[in-house]
Amino acid sequence: MALAAIISTLALGTAACGGSSDDIAKASSDNEPAGQLAGPRLVVTYDGGVQVLERDTLEKVASFPMEGFLRVNKGGDERHVFISTETKGFQLLDTAVEAKSHGDHSDYLPDGKPALGASFAAPEPGHVTVHDGKTVLWSDGAGTAQILDADNPTKVQDTYTAASPHHGVAVTLEDGMLVTEGTADARNGAKVVRDGKDIASTDDCPGVHGEATAGNGAAVIGCEDGVVVYQDGTFTKIDSPDSYGRIGNQAGSPSSPIVLGDYKVDKDAELERPERITLIDTDTKKLKIVDLGTSYSFRSLGRGAAGEAIILGTDGALHVLDAKDGSTLSTIKVVKPWSEPIDWHQPRPTLHIGGDTAWVTEPATSTVHVVDIPSGKVVDSHKLDVVPNEITSS
Numbered sequence: 425m426a427l428a429a430i431i432s433t434l435a436l437g438t439a440a441c442g443g444s445s446d447d448i449a450k451a452s453s454d455n456e457p458a459g460q461l462a463g464p465r466l467v468v469t470y471d472g473g474v475q476v477l478e479r480d481t482l483e484k485v486a487s488f489p490m491e492g493f494l495r496v497n498k499g500g501d502e503r504h505v506f507i508s509t510e511t512k513g514f515q516l517l518d519t520a521v522e523a524k525s526h527g528d529h530s531d532y533l534p535d536g537k538p539a540l541g542a543s544f545a546a547p548e549p550g551h552v553t554v555h556d557g558k559t560v561l562w563s564d565g566a567g568t569a570q571i572l573d574a575d576n577p578t579k580v581q582d583t584y585t586a587a588s589p590h591h592g593v594a595v596t597l598e599d600g601m602l603v604t605e606g607t608a609d610a611r612n613g614a615k616v617v618r619d620g621k622d623i624a625s626t627d628d629c630p631g632v633h634g635e636a637t638a639g640n641g642a643a644v645i646g647c648e649d650g651v652v653v654y655q656d657g658t659f660t661k662i663d664s665p666d667s668y669g670r671i672g673n674q675a676g677s678p679s680s681p682i683v684l685g686d687y688k689v690d691k692d693a694e695l696e697r698p699e700r701i702t703l704i705d706t707d708t709k710k711l712k713i714v715d716l717g718t719s720y721s722f723r724s725l726g727r728g729a730a731g732e733a734i735i736l737g738t739d740g741a742l743h744v745l746d747a748k749d750g751s752t753l754s755t756i757k758v759v760k761p762w763s764e765p766i767d768w769h770q771p772r773p774t775l776h777i778g779g780d781t782a783w784v785t786e787p788a789t790s791t792v793h794v795v796d797i798p799s800g801k802v803v804d805s806h807k808l809d810v811v812p813n814e815i816t817s818s
Contacts, residue, residue: 461532463778464502464818465519468785468792469494470810474507476519476538479817482792482806486538488517493769496816497552500559500574502532505818506544506552513546514561514570516578519818544570544580551593555637558596569594569603584617593635595643599623602643602654604632614645616654626652626659636676636683639731642706644683646671651685653706662704662711671702673722680731681707682747686722695766701725701735703750714750716743721764723814726777728797736775736784738762742795754800758793759786771813778817785812 465485466477473489474496492510499505499516502523507515522535547565554560559577561570567589571582584594584603590611592604600618604611605625611632615625631648638644642655650664651671664671664687671685685702697719703712718737726734732753733745742756759773771787782795790811794804 461521461534463532464523465521465538466776466783466792466815466817467496467505467507467517467519468808468810468812469496469507469814470808470812472810474517475808475810476517477792477806479532482794482804482808484809485519488538488540490515494814495549496814498554498816499577499818500554500572501577501818502530503818504541504577505816506559506561506577508549508552509543512543513563514544514549514552516541516543521818542578546570547589550591551635553593553595553635556596556598560594560596560601562592562594563589564591565589567592569601571596571601591633593645595635595637597637597643597654598641599657602635602645604645606632614652614654614659616657624654624657624659626661628652628659628661631670631672633670633672634674636674636685638676638681638683638706639678640681640706642681644674644676644685644704644706646674646685648691650711651683651702651704653704653709655706660709662709664711665713671704673725674704675725675727675733677727677731677747679729680727680747681705682731682733684725684727684733684735684747686720686725687713695764697738697764701733701745703733703745703747712750714745718743719764721772722768723772723774726775726782728777729779732797734775734777734782734797736773738764740773742775742782742784742797744797744800756795756797756800756802758784758795758802760788762788771811774813774815776815776817783815783817785815787811787813 476486495508497506505517520538523530546563550562550564559572559574567586569584588607590606594603600616605613613627629647634646648670668691670688673686675684683704687700688696690696718739724736733747740759744754774785784793
């Protein structure tokens with residue numbers, strides 16, 4: 425069954441989303457550059473709003489003042505970004521670039537000025553996933569998953585509502601939608617829903633958190649004692665070697681069957697600063713732990729164009745690993761050594777990757793660095809007029 429048919433028959437109601445053409449907020453600055461761009465624009469958050477940056481020059485294209493703690497998420501179409509807000513749920517941001525496909529490449533052209541669009545009601549907005557043609561917005565406070573077309577993520581097509589609100593996630597797959605299960609007090613499992621029915625489920629995932637999809641179509645969700653892999657209609661548990669071995673953040677790649685994960689073993693730590701990562705092979709259903717030799721944060725995990733596992737360490741370097749065996753391919757010095765703050769809302773160096781390019785923020789100097797991954801070189805650094813926190817591309 426086609427995915428569109430699967431999602432449309434989930435026995436779900438369609439959610440209303442706020443906003444109209446009269447509500448659209450125009451950019452507070454700047455002139456639009458002329459000519460062709462190398463790729464989607466970048467969006468960074470700061471204490472007081474978000475900025476849209478040109479990919480090539482990192483020059484500011486637009487700035488939008490906004491209150492509260494903000495997060496940014498890819499919309500799925502290389503044009504839109506979803507901003508997680510404290511008061512409006514998910515706020516749509518149009519970065520105003522249009523991709524023109526030409527066989528194996530695309531040209532990105534300016535298309536007006538960036539603008540804020542509709543808001544999507546979501547108490548405690550959480551994870552946003554893009555997979556298999558759908559963008560899904562998860563609300564921790566309502567336990568809902570709003571499903572949109574990734575090629576035009578401007579209108580909700582369907583909504584799924586969990587049995588109980590919880591800090592969770594949902595992602596569309598070829599044979600249905602994977603959703604976590606739990607309550608505000610405890611989470612321990614997930615299920616896959618198709619045609620309004622549960623087709624597979626597991627309750628063997630205490631503290632379920634995060635998700636990633638691999639190149640072979642498998643989906644991974646993290647647990648406090650390993651991970652659960654969903655593939656070909658079945659959930660498979662992969663245990664951590666430690667009784668408490670939490671894998672709560674993951675990064676997948678369409679070029680690899682292996683998922684990169686973090687790894688924490690101190691259940692009582694106020695803030696554990698782990699120095700080991702996990703490589704989860706969804707083909708063999710085995711987990712490998714690699715000692716990185718430096719700590720990192722939840723904003724440190726990324727994947728290269730060829731499936732490399734890339735981690736931004738607190739030593740200030742990008743550690744590029746072969747995801748198959750965990751061997752080091754290169755170590756790229758980018759920023760000064762740093763320490764992860766106790767408050768997860770606070771800025772820290774953050775990694776974002778698009779193709780063979782990595783962008784690394786350095787809040788201490790209000791700078792964004794551009795790294796060419798294959799050559800291992802920092803090719804540009806640009807100072808912003810704000811302190812960057814999160815970063816993504818459209």
